[in-house]
Amino acid sequence: MHYLIGNLGHFFVILAFVASLVSVVAYWQVSRDPERWNRFANISFLVHGLAVFGVVFALFFIIHNQYFEYHYAWSHSSKLLPWYYQISCFWEGQEGSFLLWMFWNVIIGFVLIRTNRDWRPSVMAVVSITQLFLSSMILGVMILGAKFGSSPFMLLRDVIDAPIFQTNPDFIPEDGTGLNPLLQNYWMVIHPPMLFLGFALTVVPFAFAVAGMLRGKLKEWIRPALPWAQFGTMILGVAILMGAYWAYETLNFGGYWNWDPVENAVYVPWVVMVAAMHTMIAFKNNASALKVSIILVISTFLLILYATFLTRSGVLGESSVHSFTDLGLSGQLLIYLAVFTIGSIWLMVRTWKKIPSSPSDISPYTREFWIFLGAATLCLMAFQVIYVTSYPVYNRIFEFFGGTLNLAPPADQVTFYSRYQLFFAVLLAIFSGTGQFFWWNKTSPEELRNKLVTPLTISLILAGIVFLSWGITQWQYILLLTASIYAIVSNVFIFISLAKSNVRLSGGAVAHIGISMMLIGILFSAGYSKILSMNHTGRAWNNDFPDEVNQNNLLLFQNEPRQMGEYSIVYRGMRKLTKEAGYVDVNELQETDFPNRVTVFQTLSEKLIKGDTLTLANFENSYFQVDYESTAGEKFSLYPRVQINDEMDMIVYSPDILHKWHSDVYTHVRTFPDPEQDPVWSETDSITVKRGDTFFVNDYVAHFRSIEPLKEVNGFQLMPGDVAVKVIIEIEGEYKNYLAEPIYLIRGSEIGMLTDQVNDLAVQITILSIHPETNEFVFGVGATQKEWIIMEAVQMPFINVLWIGTLLLVIGLIIAIVRRYREFRLMRDKAME
């Protein structure tokens, strides 16, 4: 038992909690007596930060050293897990993810302390309050009979009430239960840290806004907060897309976005943050943007808290495909949410009258007008999603007051949300295309007309070409496509003119080109995804069903090609992924005592020599080789995967994707024969043949090649008087020839028959009897069902446009961040922050 590290970890948790409380008070006192409190406040936050690092270190130490006496290590890790997935174990549990969030807050806090002078105490006071709440989530102490937080340093015996602990309290399990197979993916190593960095970053603009209201500096907060808001937008956006890419590559739903409540819960704050960032930029020229900015910045942070509540309280239980467990923290989360909501509303109400606003009206011929329209559209987008995602919350509230409400999310979430979001996206594209033309300030109607004519004409021509060549007929798609092309063209115009003058200002144009490309990528990959595996066999399983019941899946028997659109496809059998030789047929490999090591059954090539030991990348994984050949002669193989995790009793399928420049071919297996179930063999046919004869087994041509007398059978020496022969039969398969080698053994009056199976051909051969007088052999031939898979294949056109657009968005935001940060630094150094 390693008590020390756990006690140390727990000590650091309490220290972090106490130090954050001290920081809150100390930073608060700085405003009264800076001389006395400034240094102390910074030191207390430093102590808090170091304590958080200590907690992180202790938890990782426990996971890395496989101390399975700790519940966290036992339930999230296992012995054979590679080191990079041990990192994922860290945040698989809720406690670890809160810790990750705190960790980022600390880093951000350190940066804020370094980069700010005048704003430091007030902003850090707010950051410290969030840290106080977050550290309470992992406190794990009982106060007045109520549990506060859930500690990651609980011993297994204190969490799980197993009988073994009564007899042997020092019992340590041999192995942990392992990481959820779905999370064993490299995206899951980097997506959560990005996501929580995004979460953490929303606190910075919030802290500046709150500090601004507290200090009466109602507009000065915008400048220092803006680069942070942009950085947060970038990180959270990238994190969301990483999550989408992980889902695309790992989960089996056939896409990258499913409008699941978990996805919506982060999408909404991001959209609002984008709106906030825009109104903050607009504030420079129009004071009316200030009130909106304050509301949006605060909403972003509250929505992050709300998202945390939704995903961690178990309230989504029935409406999400993701599984959530309630750690008993929902009450605490609700308090957290309530304190911040009520606190910020109270602050806003108190200062509302004092917040400056522009007395003059806003003209449609200014950039700010279009920014306002865009921000309004973004807010409506967010509202539509969060209103529906919150249905389970309404149900709970009704229940709380004794009523019943049975609202369920829309049956087809993807169609439902896309229908609305598409129209808002059209508006966004139009606004972002047009707004950019009012670069400096007011433009007259004539000037605008002159500026707009060329880009508008080019866009219409381009859009016309695209929808004629693609045969796009849905008017919604035509609208979105035209609007997006218009946004790209007009922003390219802006970019060119800025590139000539000052490229540092071109962030907005680049980001807008990126986002419009993303819209086009989404439009094509989702709107025009084509199910290749549409079932045309006409063997409807039940004639009573309406046509809407889709038949998107295809049953493939091993080595039996099927035509699927332009492709001829064939399932070639199951493979294992080895480190030395890539994909190898399972039938060529023999298991060893070590689960991740196998030996080669017979020599296949220079790389695969009989008896060689190979290492499996992950022994739980098996791959289904599916060969594609198009009518144009293009050939490729895809290897969709199944991961069978006995420990968690989970079977997880993952797709394999062929990336072509213009489209992706996405293939995933839905099901395959249960490996635990033994095959059912048909009645044995008996065939009488002589050496050299050719005969049929299960419709395959077979040749009786030779007879070999044996000295040993399967490694056992024969006794004197024993007779054993092996017969070698070569069977011509579709792709290669197989050898079947049944054995016949006589010991005294007893007869032994050793059957040999050829898995790929689903046949087995037994020597039933030998007639030496006629040189005839009687073979028993049995057949079973061939190996099969049921798979779905989907073609997603132009998905790369989405990823390239994402990249441009990031580049654009980086340019913008650099620009705004320089502005802030310049003013700060002039002591005008």
Add this chain to the structure above:
Amino acid sequence: MKTTHIIGILVIAVAIVLIITTSGDASEYLSFGEAKQLADRGSKTQIHVVGQLKKDSNGEVVGIQPSPDMLSFSFAMVDEDGREQRVFHPNPMPTDFMRSEQVVIIGGYYQDKFVADKILLKCPSKYQENEVKL
């Protein structure tokens, strides 16, 4: 009236329209009995039903029928009111299906047959372990 106010009023108006139209698309958690009544009245909306798979006295799942081509299957489900219903699903059986503790199906009646387009499963062992294996 200032332009910003007009934008504000527009936003509120659109938000109200959104609430009204999206509410029309909302589904409901119903029992099979209620769903049947709804379908008999000619409603085509898809609904959610929460329940469990039918089990025999030994706790074994009963009533699963795969289609001959294995591309779809049907099963017996018992809703929270205890009413049993055969449910057809046009996809192969989800892997964790037999082990599910609770099933949520999304679908509706087509000519007296219940077709579930989607199945959500709650599996007990997925994220929380409660036993220590020796």
